[in-house]
Amino acid sequence: MVRLKEVAALAGVHPATASRALNPQTAPKVKAATLERVKAAALELDYRVNTQAANLRKKRSGLIGVVMRDFTNMMLPIMFKGIEDRLRKSGYVALLGTTYADADRKRDLYRTFMDRRVDGMIVTYADRIDEDLERVRSARVPSVLINRSTLSGGESRVLPDIAIAMTQIVDHLAGFGHTEFGYIAGPENSAMSDRKSEAFRAAIGRHELHVGEERMVRPVLATDDEGERIALRLLTQHPELTALVCSNDLLAIGALRAAAKLGLGCPKDISVSGFNDIPFLDRIEPPLTTASIPHYEMGYAAAERLVREIAGERDLESEIVFPSSIVVRRSTGPVRA
Structure with missing residues (x-):
């Protein structure tokens, strides 16, 4: 040897x-x-x-646990690449686990990571009140959330600027003359959904408009099937709606399907917008207007923040906010006559 x-x-x-x-x-x-x-x-x-021997000397595993829901949201593989690229520079290996929004599977995943003695965790899927994450904190294992937050607020977070992005979306639609809005929010168990809903209300309020609770609906999961189900309900019960703002792109893709099923043209009859700018939105019909967030950069920044905390750096920022901005495509247009 x-x-x-x-x-x-x-x-x-x-x-x-x-x-x-x-x-x-x-x-x-x-x-x-x-x-x-x-x-x-x-x-x-x-x-x-001999990394194993080196890690034993330092009482570390060299492993970082990464928690994701699944890969139906196509921004997550891009985030993971950013995470992995940064971790590799410091000699860490990422262990990726998925929860599929299943509470038992999520609990087992956290336990597995803790049993493997991961040096830290990066989390892209967290509940409003997350007991699994609280156990990680209690064990003093460093963790960083990406595009997520919890009600406890004790975590380190890497987030997009939701307020700016939502303001730009509403301003864009209002500029086309829209006054009758519907909103498909995020799931009930997501604290980030609250942030987006608050940002939407604030943006609507700046135009002296009002959207009642009956037009702001939460899905069970932020999926395209749920987006379709809710959009069918909203557009059927509220035919006066001319704009649907969705809290993520998958919900918006479902809303486009719902409009087509109802024989509504987009954007001739209904304008639809998303949030996140996942890949291939420019290739669907019509291409989706959305808020773009820097997927790779957010993943890289989360890993950078975690590596620095593991190294013992103090006075690190608890929240890193990345700029986000609207990408206008053909799913939005002037209000129907």
């Missing part, structure tokens, strides 16, 4: 320097030319760093 001192000899450096160069935590402190020589020597000799 190739030893570190052989790598150091081939690279012409001290073994301690070779060790620093091959450690993702300390490699940035090594001069670029030296770093390249050591990496080339390690590759030539097929040297493998």
Whole structure:
């Protein structure tokens, strides 16, 4: 088995320097030319760093648990790439688990991560009151939420600027003359749904408009099937509606299907908007107007925040907010005559 001192000899450096160069935590402190020589020597000799032994010395596992609901929301794979790209730079391995919105599966996933002694967790799916996440905090395992929050408010969060994005969507639709709005909110168990609903109400209020509770409906899950079900109900019970604002893109895709089933043209009869700007929205018919958030960058930032906390940095920001903005496509247009 190739030893570190052989790598150091081939690279012409001290073994301690070779060790620093091959450690993702300390490699940035090594001069670029030296770093390249050591990496080339390690590759030539097929040297493998014993990460397990190193982690045992540091009393760490080198593992980060990542919690997602599922991959029907196509922004999540992009977020995960950002997470993984940043974690790899510091030598961490991401363990990805999905909950499929099942409480028992979610509880088992958290327990599995804790049994594996993960060094931290990144969470993209959290309940309004999340007992599983509270147990993680009680165990003093660092965690960061992406595009989620809880009522306890004790977590670190990476969020989009919901208020700005919702304001831009409502301003865009009001500029087309829309005054009769419906809103498909997020699920009841989501604290982020509350934030979006509040932002929608505030944006509507700035135009001196009012949307009654009967026109603001929460789905069971934020899926396209639920979006279709709720939109069918809203558009049937409230034929005066000319604009449907949806709290995510999957709900909006379902709303487009509902409009088509009812024989309504979009945007001729009803304008529909989403939120998140998941991939391929420009390829559906009609292409969906939505609020765009930086999926990759938010994932990367969450991993960066977690790595710094694990390293013992203090006075870190508890909330990182990324700018978001409207992307106008053909699902929105002037109010019908």
